[in-house]
Amino acid sequence: MLIHVDMDAFYASIEERENPALRGRPLVVGGRPEQRGVVSAANYAARAYGIHSAMPMARAVRLCRDLIVLPVRMSMYASVSRQLRDIFHRYTPLVEPLSLDEAFLDTRASTRLHGPPAQVARAIRETIGNELGLIASVGVAPNKFLAKLASDHDKPDGFTVIEPHDVQDFLDPMPVQRLWGVGAATLTRLNAMDIHTVRDVRLSDASRLQQVMGSGGSHLYRLAHGEDDRPVRPEHESKSISHETTFAEDVDDREILESVLMGLTESVCQRLREAGLEGRTITLKLRDAAFRTTTASRSLPARTCATGTIWRVARTLLAERYRTGSAVRLLGIGVSRFDAVYLEQVDLFQAPATQKEARVDELTDRIRSRFGRGAIGRGTRLRPDR
Numbered sequence: 206m207l208i209h210v211d212m213d214a215f216y217a218s219i220e221e222r223e224n225p226a227l228r229g230r231p232l233v234v235g236g237r238p239e240q241r242g243v244v245s246a247a248n249y250a251a252r253a254y255g256i257h258s259a260m261p262m263a264r265a266v267r268l269c270r271d272l273i274v275l276p277v278r279m280s281m282y283a284s285v286s287r288q289l290r291d292i293f294h295r296y297t298p299l300v301e302p303l304s305l306d307e308a309f310l311d312t313r314a315s316t317r318l319h320g321p322p323a324q325v326a327r328a329i330r331e332t333i334g335n336e337l338g339l340i341a342s343v344g345v346a347p348n349k350f351l352a353k354l355a356s357d358h359d360k361p362d363g364f365t366v367i368e369p370h371d372v373q374d375f376l377d378p379m380p381v382q383r384l385w386g387v388g389a390a391t392l393t394r395l396n397a398m399d400i401h402t403v404r405d406v407r408l409s410d411a412s413r414l415q416q417v418m419g420s421g422g423s424h425l426y427r428l429a430h431g432e433d434d435r436p437v438r439p440e441h442e443s444k445s446i447s448h449e450t451t452f453a454e455d456v457d458d459r460e461i462l463e464s465v466l467m468g469l470t471e472s473v474c475q476r477l478r479e480a481g482l483e484g485r486t487i488t489l490k491l492r493d494a495a496f497r498t499t500t501a502s503r504s505l506p507a508r509t510c511a512t513g514t515i516w517r518v519a520r521t522l523l524a525e526r527y528r529t530g531s532a533v534r535l536l537g538i539g540v541s542r543f544d545a546v547y548l549e550q551v552d553l554f555q556a557p558a559t560q561k562e563a564r565v566d567e568l569t570d571r572i573r574s575r576f577g578r579g580a581i582g583r584g585t586r587l588r589p590d591r
């Protein structure tokens with residue numbers, strides 16, 4: 206059983222705590238309405254007016270004339286977030302933060318010390334209340350997917366445990382869009398197959414689902430059965446994963462540099478996948494004949510471990526940084542920024558290339574781990590961007 210902790214109206218609750226006179230009054234934090242600001246967070250009193258985050262502030266103040274609008278004090282929220290993580294770490298090192306106010310915890314290894322997960326979850330909720338003066342909703346369930354649904358189930362101030370034998374009853378009536386990966390495009394396709402609830406997915410013909418949905422079909426099918434084997438991945442396991450090579454003789458040939466970079470990228474990506482990590486920032490390192498080292502980085506909109514995606518960035522960085530004819534002594538590539546964002550809601554149908562890439566990567570990893578790293582390489586023969 207895993208735990209998902211999600212603070213209730215986090216930014217707004219901190220502001221209420223800091224100024225108790227505001228407690229219970231409709232309150233938002235965000236940008237000023239006259240400056241086209243948006244709502245960053247709304248407390249529950251404001252939500253009762255239909256106000257929610259990402260809404261233009263001008264609209265929010267129209268919906269509620271007494272709305273209290275406070276500026277975002279991000280450094281304060283971040284420091285409360287650190288206190289929150291310190292509390293989590295008293296119970297387990299296996300803490301995976303999803304954002305400032307949300308985290309997965311795997312406490313199974315410390316059961317003898319702190320009790321079973323449900324008991325730990327209660328203790329954590331109490332500690333957060335006592336020490337931080339804030340309210341958390343907590344879910345306890347057999348895996349991440351279910352634990353996140355559980356914490357959301359009875360929000361705010363919720364505490365929901367889904368026992369293994371209750372999973373199907375809990376899931377079945379849910380609308381299918383609660384399954385991870387179902388965005389607007391996928392929903393349309395599913396509805397066309399007369400699939401509306403999780404139960405409909407579960408009872409659907411798995412092979413037909415796969416026909417219509419590709420590899421996303423089996424993913425949905427597994428989720429509909431409450432199956433999700435993603436482990437809790439603690440932060441700061443590793444700040445970056447990189448590979449570099451120093452040439453015995455300086456290299457001044459662009460094609461050779463590209464093919465070496467391809468090999469380095471493949472190794473880095475395989476290590477990412479083996480560690481269950483995804484990164485956002487790709488860094489190229491070049492050292493010239495005069496021992497001058499330069500680095501160039503680029504960040505992707507979302508975390509990835511896909512070789513094709515990372516290779517495209519790596520190659521672009523090389524093209525931008527390498528001066529034709531100049532001699533290179535050392536070449537390296539690294540991937541970093543594993544932090545922060547949880548797998549964002551990616552619609553299965555908007556990422557067909559990524560799905561395909563993931564399958565290629567999986568196959569390549571399997572072959573390379575069986576027959577050695579030299580067994581298969583894309584090199585220049587199989588460029589993953591084609």
Ligand SMILES: [Mg+2]
Nearest residue numbers: 211212213306
């Ligand atoms: Mg929250």
